[in-house]
Amino acid sequence: MRYEGAVIRPPIEADSLILQVTYGCSNNTCDFCGTYLGKPFRVRPYAEVVEDIEGLPAWYKKECSRVFLADGDALVLPQRRLLELLSFLFAQLPSLERVTSYANAQNLLKKDVEQLRELREAGLTMVYLGLESGDEQTLAEMNKGVTVAQQIEACRKAKAAGIELSITCILGIAGVERSLIHGRATGEALSAIDPEYIGVLSLIIQEGTRIANRIRQGDLVLPDPLGMLRELREMIAAIDVTNGLFRSNHASNYLPIGGRLPQDKPRMLAALDAVLAHPEQARLRPEGWRAL
Ligand code: SF4
Numbered sequence: 001m002r003y004e005g006a007v008i009r010p011p012i013e014a015d016s017l018i019l020q021v022t023y024g025c026s027n028n029t030c031d032f033c034g035t036y037l038g039k040p041f042r043v044r045p046y047a048e049v050v051e052d053i054e055g056l057p058a059w060y061k062k063e064c065s066r067v068f069l070a071d072g073d074a075l076v077l078p079q080r081r082l083l084e085l086l087s088f089l090f091a092q093l094p095s096l097e098r099v100t101s102y103a104n105a106q107n108l109l110k111k112d113v114e115q116l117r118e119l120r121e122a123g124l125t126m127v128y129l130g131l132e133s134g135d136e137q138t139l140a141e142m143n144k145g146v147t148v149a150q151q152i153e154a155c156r157k158a159k160a161a162g163i164e165l166s167i168t169c170i171l172g173i174a175g176v177e178r179s180l181i182h183g184r185a186t187g188e189a190l191s192a193i194d195p196e197y198i199g200v201l202s203l204i205i206q207e208g209t210r211i212a213n214r215i216r217q218g219d220l221v222l223p224d225p226l227g228m229l230r231e232l233r234e235m236i237a238a239i240d241v242t243n244g245l246f247r248s249n250h251a252s253n254y255l256p257i258g259g260r261l262p263q264d265k266p267r268m269l270a271a272l273d274a275v276l277a278h279p280e281q282a283r284l285r286p287e288g289w290r291a292l
Contacts (some may be wrong), residue, residue: 016066025072034206069101071085105154116161126164134189165195172203187238
């Protein structure tokens with residue numbers, strides 16, 4: 001398997017076969033994102049993808065049960081190509097159970113529900129989408145390139161097609177001033193989407209990103225760790241989903257919190273309230289230990 005540049009994948013895909021079908025991200029506008037800086041978006045030649053799959057060792061082909069399509073948004077590929085790829089993967093990998101990928105709202109919106117259903121039936125079981133914020137002003141200031149309503153519509157289409165959703169949001173990106181507004185609005189947007197999985201990260205500034213410049217110039221002031229936990233509390237309090245696994249235990253977070261919503265909401269809020277009431281007793285992750 002050949003890879004070009006840094007390849008990222010969700011932590012839960014650690015054991016999946018990571019297959020690059022595109023390079024970079026077709027959007028690549030988000031101020032906080034340094035993932036694909038210096039890696040212009042390109043579609044990987046399909047013949048190369050096929051060669052890599054065919055070249056896998058026979059024992060691995062037999063055992064491989066999960067594939068993650070990289071890089072940033074494999075769903076940008078035309079429908080016909082995606083269906084061809086999924087069909088080829090299932091033909092080559094007899095134990096394959098699920099194929100997942102990142103997606104952005106833009107490329108989900110370009111497909112109709114019927115096309116998304118076709119992809120689900122062909123084996124695309126889940127997509128990971130960065131909502132980042134449910135606050136319109138924050139999304140616009142971060143140059144996400146879509147509105148909150150478009151994010152919600154895109155996610156609802158995927159859900160209607162039977163594709164599971166894992167949605168990521170970021171604490172801190174609204175700055176101190178809109179921190180609680182961002183927390184609440186994000187909880188409300190998540191409620192409107194009703195995803196199966198919710199992952200919350202805490203902003204880590206990457207050099208070379210536009211947000212790093214804004215912070216340096218004093219244009220954006222980030223909440224401190226306790227401020228981020230207040231924001232998280234506001235978010236969780238506003239989430240009303242039918243059955244969602246909530247995790248904010250990523251290495252970027254100051255405090256691991258997780259549970260199943262709605263039933264674990266009181267426990268998670270109580271844990272945050274205890275830390276906010278007695279921060280001196282809390283064991284927050286030291287700044288230097290945080291990572292992406
Ligand atoms: S956050 Fe996602 S959509 Fe935005 S530039 Fe990064 S990979 Fe692309």
